Amino acid sequence: MQMGEGVEWGLHCLVALAWLDDHAPVATGRLAEIFDLPPEYLKKRLQPLVRTGILTSTPGARGGYSLARRPEEITLMDVVAAVEGRDEAFRCTEIRQQGAGTLAAPTEFGDACGVARAMRRAETAWRRELAAQTVADVMGMAPPGAPVRMRRFYQDITL
Amino acid sequence: MQMGEGVEWGLHCLVALAWLDDHAPVATGRLAEIFDLPPEYLKKRLQPLVRTGILTSTPGARGGYSLARRPEEITLMDVVAAVEGRDEAFRCTEIRQQGAGTLAAPTEFGDACGVARAMRRAETAWRRELAAQTVADVMGMAPPGAPVRMRRFYQDITL
DNA sequence: GCGCGATTACTCGGATACGAAATGTCCGAGTGGATCTGG
DNA sequence: CCAGATCCACTCGGACATTTCGTATCCGAGTAATCGCGC
Helix, strand or coil: CCCCCHHHHHHHHHHHHHHCCCCCCECHHHHHHHHCCCHHHHHHHHHHHHHCCCEEEECCCCCEEEECCCHHHCEHHHHHHHHHCCCCCCCCCCHHHCHHHHHCCHHHHCCCCHHHHHHHHHHHHHHHHHHHCEHHHHHHHCCCCHHHHHHHHHHHHHC | CCCCCHHHHHHHHHHHHHHCCCCCCECHHHHHHHHCCCHHHHHHHHHHHHHCCCEEEECCCCCEEEECCCHHHCEHHHHHHHHHCCCCCCCCCCHHHCHHHHHCCHHHHCCCCHHHHHHHHHHHHHHHHHHHCEHHHHHHHCCCHHHHHHHHHHHHHHC
């Protein structure tokens, strides 16, 4: 089980956009320079964030991406759901109904099987923790010098 | 982010082995019949459980797999770690040190970055829930008729 | 009838193909500013 | 010198290759029961 790099990239970009909040869109090329990432691929990874309403995209010259809402209102759950999809990591294929299960009364399958329930319970805890943390919280964990350094860096590459 | 089917198969097989606990090994072919799964592929999926000491394999005729320890002592965390690997789903690639981060003092990177800490916190909650549940707990969630039906089915296919 | 050995059938384990999904790249649609022209 | 229209550079969005990982299959090593043979 492996999570794609889109979540890491997306979260860092969201934090960066929040820090250099000059109300002007930031192009993917600039964001890619900030983290030294492949620009075209980063763009592809940010598009899901636009579809789900986390980012706002401005086409045309001087265009780019902006935060669609305040950092305190963007949870990590939102970002993970947007990038990695909404369906659960563990998907129950109901193999209990196969083989030996074909002999059981259908009423036995009224509630979800124990395996799925146990896995879902763990995954719910994961989602709960993700939903409890916002981009603003992540910003608060950064060292104090990081925001100003980011603004300076951005000014340098936009010259 | 998608979890492989090995976890589901492995857990169901562990429960089945615990139910028909006649202290005799069960071959993968029989386990595959119980859940109507591809036998060869199921075998490949159970091998990690042997390597990590959850299952015991008996080679030769009348061989097969047996539980290496009691169901109460097999946590879901053990199974997930064995099948899906031990490394975390979210892997921090330290992109904060790239680009704009190259200008920062190395002392700023003493503790993990906020993104990684936030994701790790959620994943820890997930692992904690997995470690808190055992195969025995999953067995307890099954309908009462399931164990006897499984034993009957196994007797029929071993004739 | 009984003990011993070779044979045989059955099992796990790892090495080998196949397919799907993630990764990475490209071109087209659209927008805003800059430039050029005419008054 | 100024207003307007045109042109151009820059951006996002989705369609198109490439690589990696998960899925599926096969063959070889090893074991235990079975069968046959000799005593």
